[in-house]
Amino acid sequence: MDEYASLSHTKWDCKYHIVFIPKCRRKVLYKTLRRHLGEVFRDLAQQRECKIEEGHLMSDHVHILISIPPKYAVSQVVGYIKGKSAIHLARTYGERKQNYVGQHFWARGHLVSTVGRDEAVIREYIRNQEVEDERLDQLNLWK
DSSP states (O other): OOOOEEOSSOEEOOEEEEEEOBGGGOGGGGTTTHHHHHHHHHHHHHHTTOEEEEEEEOSSOEEEEEEOOTTSOHHHHHHHHHHHHHHHHHHHHTTSSSOOOGGGSBOSOOEEEEOGGGHHHHHHHHHHHHHHHHHHHHHHTTO
């Protein structure tokens, strides 16, 4: 929280931890789309004057730490990113054998949590989420 962004009459630092999933939790995110989607998300966020500070695509969900100006609603930005990325995926990968359903790639809804002073903790959580999921999966094998 050392640096604040500014609009014409506002200084702000609004960061959110956002999680959303593909419809039916399709596991295709790791295959051909994982590397490509990060760049798509960054471009779409930039079009709404937002910045993706941290992000990680898991096998069945997406974690993003995003900075959103106060003039936009969080749901508006998330809806924009999910909608436009689904359209992009349908156009790019729709002609292949895989079943991409166009605008219905992402499930309805998302999780949003404000960051506040816990930004370092949330960044670390997003970075290590994959390792933690693998560890929990290994523990569940013995049950």
